Amino acid sequence: EDQVTQSPEALRLQEGESSSLNCSYTVSGLRGLFWYRQDPGKGPEFLFTLYSAGEEKEKERLKATLTKKESFLHITAPKPEDSATYLCAVQVGGSQGNLIFGKGTKLSVKP
Amino acid sequence: DTGVSQDPRHKITKRGQNVTFRCDPISEHNRLYWYRQTLGQGPEFLTYFQNEAQLEKSRLLSDRFSAERPKGSFSTLEIQRTEQGDSAMYLCASSPKRGLAGGDTQYFGPGTRLTVL
Numbered sequence: 001e002d003q004v005t006q007s008p009e010a011l012r013l014q015e016g017e018s019s020s021l022n023c024s025y026t027v028s029g030l031r032g033l034f035w036y037r038q039d040p041g042k043g044p045e046f047l048f049t050l051y052s053a054g055e056e057k058e059k060e061r062l063k064a065t066l067t068k069k070e071s072f073l074h075i076t077a078p079k080p081e082d083s084a085t086y087l088c089a090v091q092v093g094g095s096q097g098n099l100i101f102g103k104g105t106k107l108s109v110k111p
Numbered sequence: 112d113t114g115v116s117q118d119p120r121h122k123i124t125k126r127g128q129n130v131t132f133r134c135d136p137i138s139e140h141n142r143l144y145w146y147r148q149t150l151g152q153g154p155e156f157l158t159y160f161q162n163e164a165q166l167e168k169s170r171l172l173s174d175r176f177s178a179e180r181p182k183g184s185f186s187t188l189e190i191q192r193t194e195q196g197d198s199a200m201y202l203c204a205s206s207p208k209r210g211l212a213g214g215d216t217q218y219f220g221p222g223t224r225l226t227v228l
Contacts, residue, residue: 004153031215034216034217036219041224042222043115043202043204043219043221043222044219046217046218046219049216087153089153089154091215096159096161096166096167097144097206097209097217098144098156098159098167099146099154099217100156101153101155103151103152103153104153
């Protein structure tokens with residue numbers, strides 16, 4: 001069964017304290033891996049798409065990387081406005097494109 | 112490009128009532144997805160449209176749920192005889208044709224929060 005597991009469930013950081021979020025996946029054939037940010041009461045906001053092992057994408061303080069079994073979202077020198085839930089999702093090859101999500105990591109950054 | 116919009120943003124209903132939600136995708140996106148998200152969980156896939164054709168339905172979509180996308184534009188999701196277990200955030204997402212730039216990426220709307228009393 002295709003599955004996505006995110007860890008940790010929650011992460012508390014001080015402003016400026018860099019860290020990484022993990023997304024491990026088990027799928028029959030990966031078409032793409034997606035990272036989204038979700039603020040309370042809102043829909044997920046697209047961050048990155050990764051397609052192949054070794055690929056990296058960056059946006060401001062965020063950097064996403066991909067291996068054959070997992071993806072990491074690295075947060076460098078986070079600010080309080082980075083506080084949100086970060087969702088990882090996979091798209092399986094041969095499917096109609098629906099996303100399979102993990103439960104997310106809730107990030108809190110304290111000033 | 113105004114993004115995906117959903118209406119209403121919040122809906123409170125009594126058990127047994129019918130409710131209908133609307134989603135307007137990004138213009139020219141031919142693919143549209145519905146998901147459901149409960150507290151502390153990631154979104155779960157419900158159904159998928161390519162243009163006006165409903166091509167996939169999750170087993171989560173019971174007989175009380177029906178979705179349409181007339182003329183391949185906006186979509187509606189109806190829940191009949193609502194139950195308390197239907198309380199959730201209902202999210203709509205759209206994406207462009209596969210093969211185009213960003214064709215795999217889904218862009219989500221703000222969601223409709225349903226509360227069944």
